[in-house]
Amino acid sequence: MHPGAAAWYDRRTSRWSDWPVERLVAAKRDTTVSVVLPALDEEPTVGEIVSSVVKLGADTGLVDEVVVVDSGSVDDTAAVAAAAGAAVYHRDDILPELGSRPGKGEVLWKSLLVTRGDILVYVDADLTDFQPHFVTGLLGPLLTDPGVRLVKAFYDRPLLDVSAAGGGRVTELAARPLLNAHFPELAGVVQPLAGEYAGRRSLLEWLPFAAGYGVETGILIDTWRAHGIDSIAQVDLGERTHGHQDTAALGRMAATILHTVLNRVPGGRAEGATLTQFQRKEGVVTPVTHEITWPDRPPIRFAG
Numbered sequence: 001m002h003p004g005a006a007a008w009y010d011r012r013t014s015r016w017s018d019w020p021v022e023r024l025v026a027a028k029r030d031t032t033v034s035v036v037l038p039a040l041d042e043e044p045t046v047g048e049i050v051s052s053v054v055k056l057g058a059d060t061g062l063v064d065e066v067v068v069v070d071s072g073s074v075d076d077t078a079a080v081a082a083a084a085g086a087a088v089y090h091r092d093d094i095l096p097e098l099g100s101r102p103g104k105g106e107v108l109w110k111s112l113l114v115t116r117g118d119i120l121v122y123v124d125a126d127l128t129d130f131q132p133h134f135v136t137g138l139l140g141p142l143l144t145d146p147g148v149r150l151v152k153a154f155y156d157r158p159l160l161d162v163s164a165a166g167g168g169r170v171t172e173l174a175a176r177p178l179l180n181a182h183f184p185e186l187a188g189v190v191q192p193l194a195g196e197y198a199g200r201r202s203l204l205e206w207l208p209f210a211a212g213y214g215v216e217t218g219i220l221i222d223t224w225r226a227h228g229i230d231s232i233a234q235v236d237l238g239e240r241t242h243g244h245q246d247t248a249a250l251g252r253m254a255a256t257i258l259h260t261v262l263n264r265v266p267g268g269r270a271e272g273a274t275l276t277q278f279q280r281k282e283g284v285v286t287p288v289t290h291e292i293t294w295p296d297r298p299p300i301r302f303a304g
């Protein structure tokens, strides 16, 4: 590992149990916290997560608002989330004059306009084992160290037998090799694609947001470039289970992440914005071309 990355790993890695609720309550004072769930057709899971975060807020005061940003769901995600106590916004209703692009990056970017927290905690809406310590663990380094601006989660994924402590397939086959090659100072980040992370508004409002599934990789690289490695911390949250996509969908995710990384390499540039995959249709192998990326959204400070 890059020596700077190894030293960072030792300094900036903690476990959720290092951050007891009482300590965080004492440290929070007048800092406000928004928990944001990006959601595309997550009706089966979103309600339970929202209820659990709302209860955490009511019990401890650590969460000031819970917001779901709907990414174009066709199921009852929005109604279920609202019934569970979230403020729900549809992506098309935020900055409507700019239209809406598909993907997760868009809704995280737009979430900055409908939340007011000094700290934003992002949680995926498809988790099947959400626990309140996902939020408290991510808040720990931010509430106790003013030098920390971004906190990434990592966890075991018990349903997969390969390298439970590692990331998913895109993490191991694309994101990690790319980051080690182009940004070796970030090689100590256990799960760069984790959808659970928290950042200061004062950081996030000044960053561009990469499209779709490039958003995590972009935020990580851009935070490191703007503020250095010690502005980032990571927390072991224990175990996490979530929905899984098929290989073709993950191929498109990997392509988006490849574009995000290459566009941040000095002098680098990814060509095109499409990925051609192949399907057999009525006995004939047929190319299918997907749009996989769009230009970054600019820092919301310049767009809102």
Ligand SMILES: O=c1ccn([C@@H]2O[C@H](COP(=O)(O)OP(=O)(O)O[C@H]3O[C@H](CO)[C@@H](O)[C@H](O)[C@H]3O)[C@@H](O)[C@H]2O)c(=O)[nH]1
Binding pocket: 037, 038, 039, 040, 041, 042, 070, 071, 102, 103, 104, 107, 123, 124, 125, 126, 192, 193, 194, 195, 196, 213, 214, 215, 216, 217, 242, 243, 244, 245, 253
């Ligand atoms: O167009 C989209 C696609 C996804 N989501 C939501 O984003 C979250 C994560 O999406 P998911 O498809 O479950 O991602 P994974 O396949 O699990 O991908 C992993 O890797 C991605 C790339 O870094 C991260 O964005 C994810 O958070 C991380 O869990 C979920 O709440 C989705 O509903 C949207 O809001 N809009």
Ligand SMILES: O=C(O)[C@H](O)COP(=O)(O)O
Binding pocket: 157, 167, 168, 169, 170, 171, 172, 193, 194, 243, 244, 245, 250
């Ligand atoms: O995080 C990742 O690398 C991708 O989302 C794939 O995860 P999975 O292999 O757990 O489905």
